[in-house]
Amino acid sequence: MEKIIIGSDTSGFILKELIVKALIEDGYDVKDVGCYSVKEGYYLDAAEPVCKGVQSGEYSKGILVCGTGQGMNIAANKFTGIRSAICYDLFTAKMSRADSDANVLCTGGWCVDPDKGVEIARVWLSSDYYEPNNAYGINRMKDFEKAMKE
Numbered sequence: 001m002e003k004i005i006i007g008s009d010t011s012g013f014i015l016k017e018l019i020v021k022a023l024i025e026d027g028y029d030v031k032d033v034g035c036y037s038v039k040e041g042y043y044l045d046a047a048e049p050v051c052k053g054v055q056s057g058e059y060s061k062g063i064l065v066c067g068t069g070q071g072m073n074i075a076a077n078k079f080t081g082i083r084s085a086i087c088y089d090l091f092t093a094k095m096s097r098a099d100s101d102a103n104v105l106c107t108g109g110w111c112v113d114p115d116k117g118v119e120i121a122r123v124w125l126s127s128d129y130y131e132p133n134n135a136y137g138i139n140r141m142k143d144f145e146k147a148m149k150e
Helices: 009-023 043-054 068-078 090-098 114-126 135-148
Strands: 003-008 029-032 061-066 084-087 104-108
Touching: 003 009, 003 043, 009 029, 009 061, 009 104, 009 114, 043 061, 043 068, 043 104, 061 068, 061 114, 068 084, 068 104, 084 090, 090 114, 104 114
Parallel strands: 003 029, 003 061, 061 104, 084 104
Antiparallel strands: none
């Protein structure tokens, strides 16, 4: 069973709850790191545990939901080894995995309707990286990331 870690802020809470429910129904092992209501939750409080969970290898992929996905995506891409992508439609969900091997999905509760948001998560999780089509690009990203830390 694939282990997924997911988090949101207050703006993404409702969509996150729907995604969690759908993924559990689909048979995923889902860890929800919050927020746990529409009243309290900051995007960085979710981004950190999700990204650290993916970094450690405990979870194969992570999902972050805020109002637009922008703040989550910016925060997520600060973590070494995280390749986060913002997706608002099924094509970008599929291609972020297929072409860029994204390991964190960001989306926005203000930007997609709930049914579409759930479907985006499902398509993203079920899409595979088209290795070795873009292995050169992924390796260059890893080299770039390493060089930026020196």
